[in-house]
Amino acid sequence: MLDWVLILAPYRKDASYMASLLSEHGIRAQAVTAIELADRIAAFPGVLVVTHEALNPVAINTISQFLQDQPNWSEIPIVVLLDRAAPQSRIQSALAAAWPRSRQTFYQRPVAALELVSGIQSALLTRFRQREVRDYLERETELRLELNHRVKNILASVISIFQMTRRGADSVDGLAEDFAGRLTALSNVHSVVFNAGGDEAQLNDIIDATVAPYRVEGRSNIQSSGPDILVPRSVGTTLALCLHELATNAIKYGALSRPDGQITLTWELSTDPDPLLTINWTESGGPPVVAPARVGYGTRYMRSALTSVFGERPEFSFDPEGFRFVVRGPLSRLAQKP
Numbered sequence: 139m140l141d142w143v144l145i146l147a148p149y150r151k152d153a154s155y156m157a158s159l160l161s162e163h164g165i166r167a168q169a170v171t172a173i174e175l176a177d178r179i180a181a182f183p184g185v186l187v188v189t190h191e192a193l194n195p196v197a198i199n200t201i202s203q204f205l206q207d208q209p210n211w212s213e214i215p216i217v218v219l220l221d222r223a224a225p226q227s228r229i230q231s232a233l234a235a236a237w238p239r240s241r242q243t244f245y246q247r248p249v250a251a252l253e254l255v256s257g258i259q260s261a262l263l264t265r266f267r268q269r270e271v272r273d274y275l276e277r278e279t280e281l282r283l284e285l286n287h288r289v290k291n292i293l294a295s296v297i298s299i300f301q302m303t304r305r306g307a308d309s310v311d312g313l314a315e316d317f318a319g320r321l322t323a324l325s326n327v328h329s330v331v332f333n334a335g336g337d338e339a340q341l342n343d344i345i346d347a348t349v350a351p352y353r354v355e356g357r358s359n360i361q362s363s364g365p366d367i368l369v370p371r372s373v374g375t376t377l378a379l380c381l382h383e384l385a386t387n388a389i390k391y392g393a394l395s396r397p398d399g400q401i402t403l404t405w406e407l408s409t410d411p412d413p414l415l416t417i418n419w420t421e422s423g424g425p426p427v428v429a430p431a432r433v434g435y436g437t438r439y440m441r442s443a444l445t446s447v448f449g450e451r452p453e454f455s456f457d458p459e460g461f462r463f464v465v466r467g468p469l470s471r472l473a474q475k476p
Contacts, residue, residue: 198233359394
């Protein structure tokens with residue numbers, strides 16, 4: 139806890155007096171004997187108070203062993219009360235050698251009660267600062283590990299996207315254009331999740347960030363609506379890449395290739411005990427739809443990726459009046475983090 143004081147003062151009632159004095163000032167303190175010292179110091183006090191009479195070889199070695207075993211961030215304050223007639227310099231030199239990695243403060247008895255309390259309060263504040271440094275270092279380590287993990291995941295996603303794009307490319311220019319678009323979709327999702335402050339984000343924010351580049355300024359050629367739903371980063375990334383594929387195809391062959399073309403993108407939840415999420419993409423106002431002679435790699439990716447996420451195969455409908463796409467699955471499945 140680091141917020142209490144351990145007192146080793148075997149002479150008369152010194153220990154009880156100091157414990158009572160500190161308690162009056164709101165400081166928890168516990169007095170111990172030399173026999174109890176090893177067990178109690180292992181409980182990690184904030185400050186150790188030792189009187190001149192306690193400085194025997196056994197106590198000095200016990201404290202020395204504790205100091206050697208303390209964590210790297212710790213440097214326990216030790217308050218030593220010495221007799222006026224004691225060889226001050228020699229004792230201080232000996233304890234500095236025996237007790238490295240400790241902050242030693244020496245008082246000559248008799249010491250004023252207020253001075254002693256003030257010194258111990260200052261030592262506890264030092265201990266508090268040490269704990270802050272410890273917490274900072276632990277958080278920094280966690281952040282470095284998390285950053286390393288996320289960078290590896292991002293690089294793996296980029297490699298996967300490149301391989302997917304390369305297999306479906308007919309030219310170098312086409313490869314560059316499609317790859318850049320998919321990276322933009324990936325980047326948009328990461329921005330949304332980062333701004334959300336965690337590993338989840340609102341589905342509405344992910345969809346808006348993904349389709350925003352395809353919206354024509356001044357009119358609503360892509361209308362989206364649906365309830366607030368939190369989805370994990372991995373699900374958001376998959377949906378963004380798939381929506382990018384749909385938007386790209388709409389620009390090349392579908393509703394977005396005509397000035398009056400419209401896309402309606404909606405998502406809804408059923409009221410079942412295990413709600414079912416359904417996402418609909420419907421195009422209108424474009425050229426007559428003709429089913430492709432062969433299945434492109436983008437479509438194969440969408441089928442594979444969305445089936446993995448939703449547990450059901452997506453539906454592609456090449457209605458002459460407008461292309462339609464539907465995917466659905468249990469919300470509980472989407473909420474499962476990989």
